[in-house]
Amino acid sequence: MSGSTPDGAGGRLLPETWRRPVLGVLGGMGSAATVAFLDALVRATPARTDQEHIDSVVLNHATVPDRTARLHDPSQPDPTPYLLGDLELLAQLGADRAVILCNTAHAFLDEGSLPLPLLSIVEVGADAAVAAARATGGERPTVTVLATDGTLSSRLYQEALERRGAVVRVPAKEDQPRVMAMIYDGVKADVPVPTADFAALVGELGAGSDAVLLGCTELSVLFAQAAAEGTPLPGRVVDAQSSLVSKVLEELGPRG
Numbered sequence: 001m002s003g004s005t006p007d008g009a010g011g012r013l014l015p016e017t018w019r020r021p022v023l024g025v026l027g028g029m030g031s032a033a034t035v036a037f038l039d040a041l042v043r044a045t046p047a048r049t050d051q052e053h054i055d056s057v058v059l060n061h062a063t064v065p066d067r068t069a070r071l072h073d074p075s076q077p078d079p080t081p082y083l084l085g086d087l088e089l090l091a092q093l094g095a096d097r098a099v100i101l102c103n104t105a106h107a108f109l110d111e112g113s114l115p116l117p118l119l120s121i122v123e124v125g126a127d128a129a130v131a132a133a134r135a136t137g138g139e140r141p142t143v144t145v146l147a148t149d150g151t152l153s154s155r156l157y158q159e160a161l162e163r164r165g166a167v168v169r170v171p172a173k174e175d176q177p178r179v180m181a182m183i184y185d186g187v188k189a190d191v192p193v194p195t196a197d198f199a200a201l202v203g204e205l206g207a208g209s210d211a212v213l214l215g216c217t218e219l220s221v222l223f224a225q226a227a228a229e230g231t232p233l234p235g236r237v238v239d240a241q242s243s244l245v246s247k248v249l250e251e252l253g254p255r256g
Contacts, residue, residue: 014094024095033217068150125240
């Protein structure tokens with residue numbers, strides 16, 4: 001590799017010809033969600049030429065052990081070394097900051113001691129959900145979170161939303177398997193999920209809330225599918241991954 005980089009590259013794999021800052025994207029959890037993020041980022045970037053898009057390095061690490069499985073069973077493989085190793089690799093490649101396209105993965109990381117700064121989908125999603133919920137005028141907005149069992153049991157979103165003054169709701173015990181089925185038996189298994197079914201589930205589980213937060217990147221795939229088909233979702237629905245796209249553009253997007 002050293003012979004392929006220009007003088008002054010300083011030993012980094014990324015040539016210094018890349019525009020800074022460079023975004024590191026840790027994906028593969030799952031792969032469809034990673035494609036959805038990249039597609040949304042490209043479409044949302046106000047670029048008139050190739051050169052105006054954000055320079056990024058993408059790791060589609062599909063073999064990272066399942067995050068929810070580990071949270072529920074300590075005997076299952078630990079994804080932590082994979083996540084930290086990938087963030088270190090992104091830093092070595094020259095990324096200036098990173099995004100992780102899996103909500104549940106954030107439960108395994110101490111964001112204050114990572115190899116490079118992280119734009120957290122959890123923090124960004126919580127900001128967006130509370131802002132949407134407050135638009136209803138209530139002093140204590142209510143947000144329903146739809147996410148994996150692992151994300152909910154780790155209380156990632158509950159704590160982030162509560163810090164922002166929201167009242168948090170999650171699906172009832174008998175309803176959560178329906179959310180997991182759309183995530184694991186649908187999107188992750190590459191089995192089509194009818195948009196009407198997704199919209200109906202969001203409407204049912206989010207009834208009575210000021211906003212619904214989609215806190216799983218597989219649900220983000222279905223959110224993008226609904227948008228592409230022109231299918232409206234009931235109520236105020238905030239997709240954490242779409243909010244992350246907006247945050248990336250705010251911080252790294254082309255100026256002027």
